[in-house]
Amino acid sequence: xxxxxxxxxxEALAPVGPDEAAARASFWLDRERTDVARxxxxxxxxxxxxxxxxxxxxxxxxxxxxxYVRGKETIGQLLAIDPGHASGRLLMFLIEEQLxxxxxxxxxxxxxxxxxPESAGYLCAYARLMLRxxxxxxxxxxxxxxxxxxxxxDAAMRTRVLCELATGQSTRDSGSMARLIVSDPDDWHTLxxxxxxxxxxxxxxxxxxxxRDLLRQRPxxxxxxxxxKSLSRDTHWTLVPMWPMQRWGWPAAFALWGGGILVxxxxxxxxxxxxxxxxxxxxxxxxxxxxxxxxxxRWLARGD
Amino acid sequence: xxxxxxxxxxxxLRASLCDKPPSRAPxxxxxxxxxxxxxxxxxxxxxxxxxxxxxxRGRRDAPxxxxxxxxxxGVTAWWHLTATGFAFDDALRxxxxxxxxxxxxxxxxxxxxxxxxxxxxxxQRATDFFDRPRPNGLWVGLGLILFDGAxxxxxxxxxx
Numbered sequence: 001x002x003x004x005x006x007x008x009x010x011e012a013l014a015p016v017g018p019d020e021a022a023a024r025a026s027f028w029l030d031r032e033r034t035d036v037a038r039x040x041x042x043x044x045x046x047x048x049x050x051x052x053x054x055x056x057x058x059x060x061x062x063x064x065x066x067x068y069v070r071g072k073e074t075i076g077q078l079l080a081i082d083p084g085h086a087s088g089r090l091l092m093f094l095i096e097e098q099l100x101x102x103x104x105x106x107x108x109x110x111x112x113x114x115x116x117p118e119s120a121g122y123l124c125a126y127a128r129l130m131l132r133x134x135x136x137x138x139x140x141x142x143x144x145x146x147x148x149x150x151x152x153x154d155a156a157m158r159t160r161v162l163c164e165l166a167t168g169q170s171t172r173d174s175g176s177m178a179r180l181i182v183s184d185p186d187d188w189h190t191l192x193x194x195x196x197x198x199x200x201x202x203x204x205x206x207x208x209x210x211x212r213d214l215l216r217q218r219p220x221x222x223x224x225x226x227x228x229k230s231l232s233r234d235t236h237w238t239l240v241p242m243w244p245m246q247r248w249g250w251p252a253a254f255a256l257w258g259g260g261i262l263v264x265x266x267x268x269x270x271x272x273x274x275x276x277x278x279x280x281x282x283x284x285x286x287x288x289x290x291x292x293x294x295x296x297x298r299w300l301a302r303g304d
Numbered sequence: 305x306x307x308x309x310x311x312x313x314x315x316x317l318r319a320s321l322c323d324k325p326p327s328r329a330p331x332x333x334x335x336x337x338x339x340x341x342x343x344x345x346x347x348x349x350x351x352x353x354x355x356x357x358x359x360x361r362g363r364r365d366a367p368x369x370x371x372x373x374x375x376x377x378g379v380t381a382w383w384h385l386t387a388t389g390f391a392f393d394d395a396l397r398x399x400x401x402x403x404x405x406x407x408x409x410x411x412x413x414x415x416x417x418x419x420x421x422x423x424x425x426x427x428q429r430a431t432d433f434f435d436r437p438r439p440n441g442l443w444v445g446l447g448l449i450l451f452d453g454a455x456x457x458x459x460x461x462x463x464x
Contacts, residue, residue, distance in 0.1 A: 100326075102321050102326050103319075103321040103322045103326070106319055106320065106321045106322065107319065107322065110317060110319060113312070113317060114317065117311075117312055123312070130320065131430065131434075132430075132434050133320070133321060133326060133327060134327050134359065134426075134427050134430055134431075135320055136426055136430070138316065138320060141313075141316055142316055145312050145313075145316065148311075165433060166426075166429065166430045166433040166434065167426040167429060167430060168425060168426065168429040196433075250333065250337065250421065253337070254414065254418075257341075257414075258411075261400070261407060265399070265400055265401070268401070290338075
């Protein structure tokens with residue numbers, strides 16, 4: 001039976017056992033339909049408030065909806081019933097990470113790694129935490145260990161690419177991005193990394209096109225939505241004169257600054273008639289680059 | 305030394321976050337550039353020190369921070385106390401006009417900013433990548449610009 005084709009939202013509310021309710025909720029959460037999953041869970045939890053599967057999926061719904069505080073409470077209830085629940089502890093790790101409780105998150109993931117030292121997935125999760133807390137060398141070493149244990153694990157390769165993107169390294173040099181794309185060119189997570197990679201390389205319009213395609217597939221993804229908004233701002237027509245800075249960053253800004261002074265001095269001596277106009281234009285451009293982008297951001301945010 | 309099972313080196317499984325406060329997001333590159341451009345080298349050095357403290361890499365950054373401070377002190381002393389320094393000052397005025405020395409001071413400030421930005425490049429990029437909230441650089445930036453100006457004036461007056 002093809003559950004994907006036949007499981008409609010209204011079918012989800014028919015009374016079922018707690019295990020099946022948890023499985024159905026998981027199905028909807030995998031598709032980020034938290035509204036349907038919550039309806040399923042609410043019904044089932046009334047009869048089975050201590051069912052660990054239901055509590056886990058409920059916390060997962062909170063995590064997907066960015067309600068980390070509530071998710072932490074729910075997982076706390078689950079772990080009080082079953083302290084060894086591995087998936088629950090991993091979800092607690094993710095929630096603590098989002099809440100900025102990095103030391104607690106680290107303790108949790110280290111426990112899980114010590115219990116399952118062959119798990120490349122746990123090593124990847126720890127690597128991401130180290131990256132987030134700016135421990136770059138350790139994050140890279142953990143990625144390498146994860147890839148040593150599971151060389152073809154997509155999650156490990158994605159974490160490697162994440163390390164490279166977060167620290168500004170080119171994703172071309174290590175070949176991890178290329179391997180990921182070859183391994184599964186349609187994988188949503190891989191394509192998200194491609195978007196970030198393009199944006200980092202200054203290929204903003206290409207990144208925006210791909211990001212919009214991905215957003216059509218998952219319109220509820222708030223993080224992707226914010227990134228699309230940010231890319232849309234960066235490609236706004238009034239920011240076209242900012243292209244050198246967008247493409248080459250601070251070296252371009254310094255070159256423009258230094259070049260402006262040099263040209264100004266040359267004009268002052270060789271073509272004084274144009275000197276005043278050039279200085280006015282150059283200062284106006286400098287003021288525009290500092291003032292307009294934050295104003296545009298606020299103006300567009302008001303329109304959202 | 306590897307830990308039993310899995311072969312993951314033991315040092316990778318040692319907690320890194322429990323025994324010290326977590327690193328805080330640094331002041332932005334834009335704040336650094338503005339302080340360098342409108343302030344100068346002293347403001348840039350102080351901002352680099354602030355960022356180094358926030359990132360918890362004071363010990364790692366100490367060698368290059370000390371080198372930058374010594375280099376700045378050396379260049380300033382040479383510029384304002386030696387015959388070749390005076391000649392350099394005159395050459396700047398000849399080439400760039402009366403504002404030549406001030407432009408050179410700003411260039412020095414930008415150089416210090418560039419050095420600090422290079423050493424903190426991964427932290428700055430990762431902070432933006434993970435969208436960590438940054439401290440507001442407005443008042444610190446203004447303060448450092450004013451501090452730089454006041455200190456440089458005092459220093460130059462003392463040298464004369």
